[in-house]
Amino acid sequence: MTEYLIEAHGIERTFGTSANPVRVLRGLDVCVESGTLVALYGPSGSGKTTLLNLIGALDKPNAGTILLKGQDIVKMNDGKRAKLRRTQIGFIFQSDTLLPTYTAMENVDLALRLPRLGIFERRRRAQSALQAVGLTAWASHVPDELSGGQRQRVSIARALALHATIILADEPTSGLDTRTARHILTLFRNIAHEQGTTLFIVSHDPLVVDYVDQAYDLVDGRLVARPIPTRT
Numbered sequence: 001m002t003e004y005l006i007e008a009h010g011i012e013r014t015f016g017t018s019a020n021p022v023r024v025l026r027g028l029d030v031c032v033e034s035g036t037l038v039a040l041y042g043p044s045g046s047g048k049t050t051l052l053n054l055i056g057a058l059d060k061p062n063a064g065t066i067l068l069k070g071q072d073i074v075k076m077n078d079g080k081r082a083k084l085r086r087t088q089i090g091f092i093f094q095s096d097t098l099l100p101t102y103t104a105m106e107n108v109d110l111a112l113r114l115p116r117l118g119i120f121e122r123r124r125r126a127q128s129a130l131q132a133v134g135l136t137a138w139a140s141h142v143p144d145e146l147s148g149g150q151r152q153r154v155s156i157a158r159a160l161a162l163h164a165t166i167i168l169a170d171e172p173t174s175g176l177d178t179r180t181a182r183h184i185l186t187l188f189r190n191i192a193h194e195q196g197t198t199l200f201i202v203s204h205d206p207l208v209v210d211y212v213d214q215a216y217d218l219v220d221g222r223l224v225a226r227p228i229p230t231r232t
Contacts, residue, residue, distance in 0.1 A: 004033055006031065008029060009029050011027070012064055025221045027064075028221060039215040040200060040201065041216065049170055052200060056085065057076070086115050089167075090166070090168070091169075092169040098143045100142065102143075103139065103142055104146065105130065109126045112125060126161055127139070129161035130154075130157050132160060133153040133184065149176045167199045172201060185210075215227075
C-alpha cells in the first residue's frame with residue numbers, strides 16, 4: 001500500500017457571503033508521495049494559490065481532510081499549525097517578502113531562527129542555499145541593491161535552507177530569465193529526488209512541466225491530470 005506524504009480528500013473552499021457564495025474548490029482530491037515535484041496550472045482565480053494556502057496550513061477548507069504524514073492538519077489547533085509551518089513547510093511567494101534593511105544572508109537566516117537552529121548551523125545552511133541559487137557574491141546586499149530576479153532567488157534560498165518536508169512555491173520562475181529558471185527547476189528536481197522533499201509549484205510557465213513528476217490543471221475547482229513530456 002502506497003504511503004502518501006499529502007492526502008487531500010473532498011476539499012471545498014468557498015468565499016463570499018452565504019447569500020452570494022463563490023465556490024473555488026469543489027470536492028478536490030490529490031495524493032502525493034514524498035520526493036515528488038508537482039506542478040499546478042490554471043487561469044488566474046482558479047484556486048491554485050488557495051490550494052497552496054490550504055496545504056500549507058495558512059487557511060482551512062470549508063469541508064474535507066488534508067493529511068500531512070497521516071496527520072489531519074485541518075483539525076490541528078492554531079499552535080500546532082504554526083509549529084508545522086515553522087519546521088516542516090517552506091514557502092516561496094509571488095512577492096519576495098524580504099525585509100528591506102536586511103541583507104540576503106540575514107533574510108535567509110531570519111527564517112532559520114523560527115525553528116531555533118544554532119547560529120553556526122543557520123550560517124552553514126544560509127551560505128549553502130545562497131550558493132545553490134547563485135547568489136554567494138550578493139550575500140551582503142540588501143534587497144534594493146538586487147534585481148527582481150535576484151530577490152526572487154533569495155526567497156527560494158530561504159525556503160531551501162529550512163530543509164522542509166514540503167515546499168510550496170507560487171510562481172517561483174516569474175521574473176527569472178530562461179537560463180536561470182531552468183537552473184532553479186533543475187535544483188528543485190534534484191532536491192525532490194535526492195532529499196525526499198516534496199515541492200508544489202503553481203505556475204503559468206510552460207517550462208515547468210518539463211521538470212516535474214506530476215502536473216495538474218485546476219478546472220472548475222478540481223484537479224485534472226496533465227500529461228508529462230517523455231524525458232530522454
